[in-house]
Amino acid sequence: MPEERSPVLGVFDSGFGGLTxxxxxxxxxxxxxxxxxxxxxxxxxxxxxxxxxxRYAVESARFLEDHxxxxxxxxxxxxxxxxxxxxxxxxxxxxxxxxxxxVHAAQKRHPNSEVLVLATTATVQSHAYAxxxxxxxxxxxxxxxxxxxxxxxxxxxxxxxxxxxxxIYLTEALAAGRPKAVLLGCTHYPLIAPEIxxxxxxxxxxxxxxxxxxxxxxxxxxxxxxxxxxxxxxxxFECFATDSVDKFERLGSLFLGRAIEHVHHLDLGG
Amino acid sequence: MPEERSPVLGVFDSGFGGLTxxxxxxxxxxxxxxxxxxxxxxxxxxxxxxxxxxRYAVESARFLEDHxxxxxxxxxxxxxxxxxxxxxxxxxxxxxxxxxxxVHAAQKRHPNSEVLVLATTATVQSHAYAxxxxxxxxxxxxxxxxxxxxxxxxxxxxxxxxxxxxxIYLTEALAAGRPKAVLLGCTHYPLIAPEIxxxxxxxxxxxxxxxxxxxxxxxxxxxxxxxxxxxxxxxxFECFATDSVDKFERLGSLFLGRAIEHVHHLDLGG
Numbered sequence: 291m292p293e294e295r296s297p298v299l300g301v302f303d304s305g306f307g308g309l310t311x312x313x314x315x316x317x318x319x320x321x322x323x324x325x326x327x328x329x330x331x332x333x334x335x336x337x338x339x340x341x342x343x344x345r346y347a348v349e350s351a352r353f354l355e356d357h358x359x360x361x362x363x364x365x366x367x368x369x370x371x372x373x374x375x376x377x378x379x380x381x382x383x384x385x386x387x388x389x390x391x392x393v394h395a396a397q398k399r400h401p402n403s404e405v406l407v408l409a410t411t412a413t414v415q416s417h418a419y420a421x422x423x424x425x426x427x428x429x430x431x432x433x434x435x436x437x438x439x440x441x442x443x444x445x446x447x448x449x450x451x452x453x454x455x456x457x458i459y460l461t462e463a464l465a466a467g468r469p470k471a472v473l474l475g476c477t478h479y480p481l482i483a484p485e486i487x488x489x490x491x492x493x494x495x496x497x498x499x500x501x502x503x504x505x506x507x508x509x510x511x512x513x514x515x516x517x518x519x520x521x522x523x524x525x526x527f528e529c530f531a532t533d534s535v536d537k538f539e540r541l542g543s544l545f546l547g548r549a550i551e552h553v554h555h556l557d558l559g560g
Numbered sequence: 561m562p563e564e565r566s567p568v569l570g571v572f573d574s575g576f577g578g579l580t581x582x583x584x585x586x587x588x589x590x591x592x593x594x595x596x597x598x599x600x601x602x603x604x605x606x607x608x609x610x611x612x613x614x615r616y617a618v619e620s621a622r623f624l625e626d627h628x629x630x631x632x633x634x635x636x637x638x639x640x641x642x643x644x645x646x647x648x649x650x651x652x653x654x655x656x657x658x659x660x661x662x663v664h665a666a667q668k669r670h671p672n673s674e675v676l677v678l679a680t681t682a683t684v685q686s687h688a689y690a691x692x693x694x695x696x697x698x699x700x701x702x703x704x705x706x707x708x709x710x711x712x713x714x715x716x717x718x719x720x721x722x723x724x725x726x727x728i729y730l731t732e733a734l735a736a737g738r739p740k741a742v743l744l745g746c747t748h749y750p751l752i753a754p755e756i757x758x759x760x761x762x763x764x765x766x767x768x769x770x771x772x773x774x775x776x777x778x779x780x781x782x783x784x785x786x787x788x789x790x791x792x793x794x795x796x797f798e799c800f801a802t803d804s805v806d807k808f809e810r811l812g813s814l815f816l817g818r819a820i821e822h823v824h825h826l827d828l829g830g
Binding site: 330331332337338339341342436437440441443444446450451454455458532533534537 | 600716724
């Protein structure tokens with residue numbers, strides 16, 4: 291158990307992508323204890339309906355609250371886009387999604403400019419990025435990229451097929467405008483950020499890539515720091531997965547950038 | 561309700577692919593009534609663990625039996641490969657999977673030869689095809705093709721990226737042998753059968769493509785005909801989906817080759 295006054299933070303994603311957010315969080319809040327839940331038995335959320343995504347996300351949020359989380363980070367763009375209000379209504383702890391911090395970061399760096407959001411089908415169809423960007427003064431073009439998650443999970447990172455798919459998606463997106471920034475609206479995409487950047491340059495765009503991991507971690511630090519003075523104790527974490535723990539340990543380590551061990555299996559009744 | 565002596569058949573898949581099997585079944589058994597269940601809220605099964613797949617498949621099988629099915633067709637290679645025994649143990653009606661009919665069909669056309677099986681990661685890792693082929697006298701090489709389902713669902717059928725992915729997968733597979741037949745071990749793959757055939761020819765293979773839809777439909781006809789004499793009444797069907805019914809109607813029609821209407825939503829408690 292974490293020592294007194296060290297915050298317990300729940301981090302939720304449909305699978306492994308949210309580990310890129312946990313990776314950005316770990317060095318920021320000394321003494322924190324993170325409980326990460328990947329709903330891997332029911333992933334991916336990106337092509338499912340709003341009602342199904344909200345039902346799954348609320349079950350996971352309740353588990354993390356019941357398990358002692360004092361703050362909840364929705365480290366999944368799709369769940370944030372489609373279920374943030376339902377999650378906030380279902381738990382009594384502060385809830386932080388990945389979309390608002392990313393839009394804030396973009397507005398701070400490129401005020402009132404045009405940005406391009408790359409995301410899953412469900413996230414794009416919710417128009418959560420477009421609505422929030424407009425409210426902040428940004429103009430957001432949204433582009434569905436349904437093949438990028440399977441390509442990352444296949445491990446085809448620095449790969450000609452991934453470059454061809456990026457060329458198609460980005461050519462289509464850039465035909466509609468000249469964005470100052472490209473927002474990675476899915477937590478899988480940071481793993482191919484260098485490939486996305488190289489393709490933007492090949493296509494004549496100098497847009498800056500901004501991802502949700504650092505932006506969200508900075509926002510969480512701001513919220514938590516108000517109540518939990520930092521100590522010098524390193525942060526700790528434990529992981530729960532609803533599908534195979536072996537696969538979670540193997541694939542998850544790629545996203546977290548360090549070994550993951552002793553993953554707990556969790557049955558959410560699905 | 562179907563008329564007396566007209567059989568009621570349950571058809572189960574994780575999503576839409578099993579509709580290629582239903583498509584092959586509809587013209588075969590006059591007077592039959594089909595209940596199709598797509599567990600779309602929890603698809604895809606192809607990358608999940610055996611325990612999770614078996615749990616999901618058994619829930620769906622029980623629903624179809626409770627709903628009046630007298631025969632159960634597991635129109636999903638992954639569920640057949642990983643959960644056929646569990647499903648048979650969970651219901652009291654005859655259960656027919658897609659793997660055994662496909663292997664039988666291959667052995668009949670190319671006795672004691674070498675065949676190549678294309679399938680999802682979970683199906684390949686189960687080695688269900690290799691074991692059954694060996695028992696029948698065939699030698700099966702198995703090749704995981706995890707990107708083909710997302711490409712089909714993206715609608716990239718006659719598309720250069722799909723050709724590049726097929727070139728990579730088939731080049732790797734053909735380096736290991738010279739198969740007489742290529743077995744489509746996933747019910748999504750019939751939608752890109754012409755592209756698979758063209759790539760086999762480009763790579764110098766004259767292997768014949770055999771898919772599970774016709775092989776399974778013929779086996780079902782054989783089993784059912786023993787007990788239910790055919791009438792001239794056309795077969796009917798109704799569909800249940802665990803995720804959005806709108807998406808099921810839209811995407812499912814591509815797999816079935818005719819319009820699907822009035823899909824029922826079903827909550828399996830996941």
